[in-house]
Amino acid sequence: MRTPAPAGNLAATGVVPGFPTAGRIVARGSTVLALFGALVIWLALLGPFAALIQHLSFHSIRAALGPPGALDPLWVSLGASAIALGAMVLFGTPLAYLLARGRLPLARIVELGIMLPLMMPPLVIGLLLIFLIGPEGTLGNLLADIHLTGVNTFFALIVAEFYEAAPFYVLGAHAAFASVDPRIEQDAALLGDRSLQAFRRITLPLAAPGLATGLATAWARAMGAFGAVIIVAYYPRGLPNQIFIAFQEFGLSGALPFALLLVVAALPLPALAYLWSARNRSRVAGAEAP
Amino acid sequence: MERRQLTVQVGFGLEAGERLAIFGTSGAGKTTILESIAGLTRLSRGIVRIDGKLVAGRSKGETALEPRDRQVALVRQPTTLFPHLTVEQNVTYGIRRSPARGRVTELLERLGLSVLARARGAALSGGQRQRVALGRALASSFRVLLLDEPLSAVDVAAREALRLLTIEISVERGATGILVTHDLTEAQAFSDRLGIIDNGRLLQMGGALEVVLSPVTRRVAELVGYGGFVPAPGAANRWYAIHPDRVLLGSAGERGVVLTGSILSTRPFGSRYECTVAERSGGQFTIHLDEPPAAGVVCALTVLDPPVVHA
Numbered sequence: 001m002r003t004p005a006p007a008g009n010l011a012a013t014g015v016v017p018g019f020p021t022a023g024r025i026v027a028r029g030s031t032v033l034a035l036f037g038a039l040v041i042w043l044a045l046l047g048p049f050a051a052l053i054q055h056l057s058f059h060s061i062r063a064a065l066g067p068p069g070a071l072d073p074l075w076v077s078l079g080a081s082a083i084a085l086g087a088m089v090l091f092g093t094p095l096a097y098l099l100a101r102g103r104l105p106l107a108r109i110v111e112l113g114i115m116l117p118l119m120m121p122p123l124v125i126g127l128l129l130i131f132l133i134g135p136e137g138t139l140g141n142l143l144a145d146i147h148l149t150g151v152n153t154f155f156a157l158i159v160a161e162f163y164e165a166a167p168f169y170v171l172g173a174h175a176a177f178a179s180v181d182p183r184i185e186q187d188a189a190l191l192g193d194r195s196l197q198a199f200r201r202i203t204l205p206l207a208a209p210g211l212a213t214g215l216a217t218a219w220a221r222a223m224g225a226f227g228a229v230i231i232v233a234y235y236p237r238g239l240p241n242q243i244f245i246a247f248q249e250f251g252l253s254g255a256l257p258f259a260l261l262l263v264v265a266a267l268p269l270p271a272l273a274y275l276w277s278a279r280n281r282s283r284v285a286g287a288e289a290p
Numbered sequence: 291m292e293r294r295q296l297t298v299q300v301g302f303g304l305e306a307g308e309r310l311a312i313f314g315t316s317g318a319g320k321t322t323i324l325e326s327i328a329g330l331t332r333l334s335r336g337i338v339r340i341d342g343k344l345v346a347g348r349s350k351g352e353t354a355l356e357p358r359d360r361q362v363a364l365v366r367q368p369t370t371l372f373p374h375l376t377v378e379q380n381v382t383y384g385i386r387r388s389p390a391r392g393r394v395t396e397l398l399e400r401l402g403l404s405v406l407a408r409a410r411g412a413a414l415s416g417g418q419r420q421r422v423a424l425g426r427a428l429a430s431s432f433r434v435l436l437l438d439e440p441l442s443a444v445d446v447a448a449r450e451a452l453r454l455l456t457i458e459i460s461v462e463r464g465a466t467g468i469l470v471t472h473d474l475t476e477a478q479a480f481s482d483r484l485g486i487i488d489n490g491r492l493l494q495m496g497g498a499l500e501v502v503l504s505p506v507t508r509r510v511a512e513l514v515g516y517g518g519f520v521p522a523p524g525a526a527n528r529w530y531a532i533h534p535d536r537v538l539l540g541s542a543g544e545r546g547v548v549l550t551g552s553i554l555s556t557r558p559f560g561s562r563y564e565c566t567v568a569e570r571s572g573g574q575f576t577i578h579l580d581e582p583p584a585a586g587v588v589c590a591l592t593v594l595d596p597p598v599v600h601a
Contacts, residue, residue: 183370186330189357190364191384191430205374 052263056256064246064257073242074261080154080238081222084161088169088218093211096173097203101182111174118167122227125163129232133159150232157233164228165221172214176207209277216270223266239265298322298490301336306433309460309467311477311498314487314513320470321367323487324436327468328362329354340434363432367439369423373411377403380411380422384430394429400455401425402448416443424452428459435460435467441476453479474502474514486510505531508599518567518575520549522598530596534564537577541590552588567591 065071098104117125133150134140140150148155180203188198226240239262247255298319304310314320325331327338329346337347344352345360371380382394398404401421420443427435441449460467469480477484478498485495494501494510505511508519511531518532530547541548551567563582568574583589
């Protein structure tokens with residue numbers, strides 16, 4: 001694509017239109033290459049979604065999701081994920097904030113502890129959770145006293161989802177809080193805010209885009225949690241388990257409708273959160289430049 | 291911003307309503323002093339009190355005031371605005387009771403921010419950001435006003451009005467003010483007391499003109515603009531300090547010390563001339579003259595009441 005430069009610019013740029021320089025050819029070539037690469041990657045990422053839509057017929061969806069009780073796994077997954085997410089926000093937000101402000105002793109060790117579930121295979125997490133909250137474990141015994149059994153219960157499902165998803169929220173929130181200049185919080189305090197007020201009026205709005213991204217990622221992970229879940233919470237059956245079981249029993253055609261259901265249930269929130277936070281980031285961006 | 295390690299060790303007291311300007315080169319510890327007075331940095335030793343109440347440091351049986359109860363307003367350099375709030379929201383942030391509409395409008399007007407009331411931080415220039423930061427401090431209920439180069443990015447034409455506004459409001463409140471700056475004229479314009487800080491130490495404190503006319507040490511003299519030092523007779527390590535603006539052409543022994551120097555070079559300096567002079571004892575310095583002799587001329591120079599400084 002060649003746009004003729006306005007005549008007045010010619011002297012300044014020293015480039016004569018119509019005579020491609022070596023630099024210009026290389027620049028144009030690399031732009032084309034980059035655009036092509038971006039398109040390929042984008043299509044490759046979207047490919048599986050296209051395949052999902054292509055292999056689904058209305059008939060097969062109705063057959064799988066029509067019978068009474070067929071949507072139960074969806075409600076189970078939504079409920080457990082929502083509670084797991086609530087617990088993450090409740091416990092993870094203060095933790096992330098204190099980490100970001102360097103107010104925790106042994107911060108590196110604490111961070112490592114948060115990273116650990118990310119580095120471990122989910123199946124192994126599931127096995128270890130049996131020791132922790134299963135009937136043989138100490139904690140499991142205590143739980144049994146308050147009638148919370150840690151294996152194959154709704155509670156176990158929440159715990160397994162929490163383990164797989166919480167690190168994403170805490171790390172995201174950590175980064176979000178770290179991006180807020182602590183000096184502005186001090187300013188708010190000097191101007192009369194209590195620490196909670198300063199948090200609500202200053203820190204939270206500024207960290208919100210990052211928090212939203214972290215929350216959205218955690219939501220997607222919780223909804224899709226499978227490895228640890230299938231070990232400790234085969235029942236009650238959430239969507240990922242349902243997909244696996246349907247696949248075992250009926251093959252691809254039986255599993256795909258549930259896969260669609262999971263994608264539809266898990267994806268909109270993260271997508272919206274991403275779009276919202278991208279918009280907000282750009283609104284505040286550059287404001288801190290001296 | 292990367293800062294080298296510097297121990298800042300200063301002590302002074304101010305009466306309520308007093309204004310002090312602290313002058314020093316960048317990196318001398320000025321910002322640290324302000325943050326310490328505001329109680330925002332941990333002190334390794336010593337204490338800060340405002341109206342007798344503990345703000346920073348440790349004292350037996352006392353707990354430091356919460357930031358919100360300190361009634362300290364701080365304008366930082368570089369400015370720290372609330373980037374998600376508008377200019378007006380920033381300025382009114384520290385006002386607890388719902389402010390009289392007219393007062394906010396008037397303040398924004400005097401800060402030159404009326405047309406920007408709805409703009410956010412990202413849209414502002416450096417000078418505009420400083421006006422907002424200053425306005426936010428002035429609108430809050432402060433007893434102590436701490437200013438860190440608050441007008442450095444404001445165009446010179448608007449500085450005077452903003453400085454007067456700052457002084458007016460702090461006098462109205464009976465507030466104590468401390469300004470730190472590396473601009474000597476700015477320091478003198480803000481306050482009638484001047485402290486000179488260098489390398490984390492308060493070297494001299496006194497009247498805004500007194501410190502400049504009677505520096506005690508050679509370092510203070512250098513900082514406040516003295517460029518030449520010639521040995522004073524009768525004592526080792528004692529010098530006459532020569533300020534470029536306090537030299538007359540010719541011999542007038544009753545007004546100061548007369549030296550003989552040769553003019554090395556001359557160039558325009560504002561409405562006057564700046565000349566580099568070589569003194570007989572070997573020292574070189576610059577002076578400002580209205581009508582300089584030609585280069586190469588040897589002439590008598592009267593240094594008006596030069597202070598005698600020691601090392």
